[in-house]
Amino acid sequence: MRRGAKALWALLGLLFALTAAYWRLKSPEPLRRGAPDQVAPSGLANAPRLCVRVIDGDTIELEGGEHVRLIGINTPESVDPRRPVEHFGREAAAFTRRTVEGQRVRLEYDEETRDAYGRTLAYVYLADGTLLNAEIIRQGYGFAYTRFPYRRQAEFVSLEREAREEGRGLWAR
Numbered sequence: 001m002r003r004g005a006k007a008l009w010a011l012l013g014l015l016f017a018l019t020a021a022y023w024r025l026k027s028p029e030p031l032r033r034g035a036p037d038q039v040a041p042s043g044l045a046n047a048p049r050l051c052v053r054v055i056d057g058d059t060i061e062l063e064g065g066e067h068v069r070l071i072g073i074n075t076p077e078s079v080d081p082r083r084p085v086e087h088f089g090r091e092a093a094a095f096t097r098r099t100v101e102g103q104r105v106r107l108e109y110d111e112e113t114r115d116a117y118g119r120t121l122a123y124v125y126l127a128d129g130t131l132l133n134a135e136i137i138r139q140g141y142g143f144a145y146t147r148f149p150y151r152r153q154a155e156f157v158s159l160e161r162e163a164r165e166e167g168r169g170l171w172a173r
Contacts, residue, residue: 048106051104054101056093057076057093060105069119069122070122070133071110071122071123071152072150075089075141076089095136096132100124100132103126104127106124108123138159138168140163140169141169143170
């Protein structure tokens with residue numbers, strides 16, 4: 001009986017390992033920064049993508065229907081049906097729209113690649129190399145998001161401080 005029990009446990013262990021390997025291959029692992037072969041959650045390898053729509057000041061839609069939430073920034077709400085439009089929300093959305101809608105962008109990822117709503121989390125670079133996330137904060141259309149850590153957090157906090165001190169955008173006196 002002892003030999004049969006060992007064989008059963010070995011078989012169950014093998015079955016568990018095969019199942020785990022299958023699910024690991026089936027669902028993409030979060031991307032780690034610095035990986036030279038980073039692949040976007042949609043499967044495209046860092047190829048320029050077309051921004052087809054701006055949803056809000058900090059969320060865009062790419063061709064293929066992928067929604068991208070800009071890492072490290074927050075802009076006043078302009079489309080949340082549960083809340084009124086916040087002060088400077090329309091202006092923030094308009095700035096993002098003028099800057100990126102209809103443009104090709106390149107995405108860069110941090111530790112987390114998806115948020116709780118299934119949106120892709122990314123730094124968005126314009127064709128000229130401008131980091132959209134930083135530019136929104138620099139111009140005063142949004143502020144640094146500090147609830148969760150990300151690698152550019154200190155830079156974004158500094159940009160917000162400068163925008164506040166200069167009275168740009170939503171910080172105008």
